[in-house]
């Protein structure tokens with residue numbers, strides 16, 4: 001079986017959009033990576049081809065039973081034009097963990113990393129070089145067998161597409177308002193919450209729509225069993241600075257193991273800031289706020305990197321945090337992470353991976 | 357906007373398979389229905405075309421965030437060649453309820469029913485006319501907008517495909533062995549369990565695989581909050597006859613509102629058999645079994661219609677029900693339902709819908 005990445009370059013390069021007016025995830029680069037899986041041949045025929053539509057049987061199981069996993073990471077370009085990926089090995093490992101949960105065959109880590117690097121390198125002039133911008137990379141796997149029986153597909157496609165994204169913080173970093181959800185549930189232990197798979201996001205859309213309509217930018221989920229413990233935000237993990245200590249919900253099995261989350265924890269430990277991963281109930285958070293001990297709150301995720309939380313609304317209570325302003329530690333974490341990502345700062349942890 | 361169903365017949369009809377050797381959901385008929393949705397035009401251009409692949413952008417949200425709903429129903433042919441659908445209006449209503457949960461625009465009930473009837477009528481020679489066989493019909497909606505932002509798609513496709521299916525009971529009705537799952541969870545209240553959407557099925561595959569490997573044909577799910585109350589089987593609702601009374605889990609919000617379930621309840625009420633929809637814990641069931649009061653158990657769903665349960669395994673306990681044989685009431689329900697579906701019996705409830 002061919003395991004060399006075959007490259008077929010596009011004859012018609014697209015015109016690049018104005019990077020400063022980019023909307024998230026609407027513009028795609030010139031090329032994409034694709035690789036097929038069959039029971040007989042395993043993963044085979046890895047190739048980079050011009051970005052193009054895909055054709056599937058209407059009975060392909062992806063359309064009916066949603067057997068799919070995905071990842072999200074970014075490529076950054078430094079001031080001296082070096083291109084970096086941030087901890088891509090972690091994304092590939094998480095992709096494989098998600099795949100195990102969803103009965104999808106794992107991909108070879110080395111090959112996947114090579115594919116990421118090659119694709120980014122070929123489309124490197126799509127990486128916006130302005131402050132805060134980057135190239136968003138979306139690896140994903142879909143089940144493709146035409147079969148209405150509810151059983152794992154015998155064939156799959158692994159693809160990588162890329163999209164240049166503008167800055168999350170065009171007008172400077174401004175804290176968001178988040179609604180604590182106490183009716184709908186995103187995931188429950190024993191379910192698929194810790195896999196990065198479509199169904200988790202589809203189910204959350206209605207709640208996100210309601211929150212948006214009420215003026216909140218995101219939803220903070222509580223656990224599915226007791227509706228009590230804090231889990232995570234739409235596509236971010238959460239951190240709270242309470243009385244000098246940083247607290248983040250532990251990996252309960254129902255939240256995503258964020259790579260930004262992991263990096264924040266490692267960074268805080270490195271700095272000697274007390275940080276603990278544990279259960280934290282919404283009541284505990286509310287009490288901390290009432291006592292004036294809830295000092296800062298922020299979300300962590302690939303898209304925004306760090307997103308300060310200025311207000312949490314829970315039932316009829318509004319908790320304004322740090323006067324609705326970005327906290328000092330929040331800003332320090334943001335600067336440190338983006339500094340490492342974009343090559344502005346030293347990388348003591350070896351998180352950057354250079355693309356030639 | 358065009359709301360008339362346009363019909364484009366296939367020039368090359370496929371060869372029909374031998375109906376007696378059919379596997380579920382692997383063979384498709386000559387035609388399919390398709391209709392598009394856009395924000396500006398709503399649902400438009402309904403059409404019946406030759407069965408064919410569909411082409412989508414790799415960034416289509418269906419591949420990433422799984423915004424999709426589906427339905428399953430059957431067409432039967434009677435001894436005197438009349439073609440019937442079973443309660444198709446219920447499927448269309450449920451499709452729309454699922455769509456509301458998944459932020460998908462609802463379809464017009466009348467148009468959807470007309471599409472079902474027209475498509476079945478055009479491919480009516482694909483309906484196997486042997487005992488126990490039928491034509492399985494799969495309406496489904498997928499989100500098609502190319503957009504990596506997690507937000508409801510602005511465009512969708514509603515499609516109907518059909519597949520002839522052999523008899524579930526080739527060697528006569530034989531009770532199945534089912535494993536009660538006490539670790540993994542299918543759905544939780546506040547989640548998507550009562551919507552017929554891909555993610556519920558993708559998440560269950562791993563459990564189904566484990567159960568199959570251990571010799572069980574299906575999994576019986578417990579509730580996600582307390583891991584205690586009986587919910588449903590993979591693609592069936594469940595009924596237990598306990599000391600003369602038939603009990604089925606109530607519609608808690610996390611199980612699918614089965615149309616066969618509803619029909620069974622109405623049938624039992626019509627016969628004067630006591631039936632109640634309520635919470636039933638696995639302990640209660642176990643005690644009833646120990647006391648000799650668990651008389652019969654069966655699953656209900658479109659695929660099998662009625663499937664007798666001969667054994668339930670829960671942790672280290674095995675509950676053999678009715679000596680592993682099909683119960684009397686189970687058989688009576690099966691005969692009554694299939695009699696109505698296939699036109700063999702009177703239809704006092706008006707459940708059959710004739711296709712011209």
Ligand SMILES: Cc1ncc(COP(=O)(O)O)c(C=O)c1O
Nearest residue numbers: 235236237256258259260301302
């Ligand atoms: C549900 C969810 N939680 C958390 C995260 C943050 O993870 P990461 O830091 O790896 O981007 C994401 C986004 O990737 C997500 O989708």
Ligand SMILES: Cc1ncc(COP(=O)(O)O)c(C=O)c1O
Nearest residue numbers: 591592593612614615616657658
């Ligand atoms: C999860 C689930 N429960 C129950 C059922 C039974 O529903 P119905 O009787 O409408 O086929 C199905 C199948 O359709 C199902 O997928």
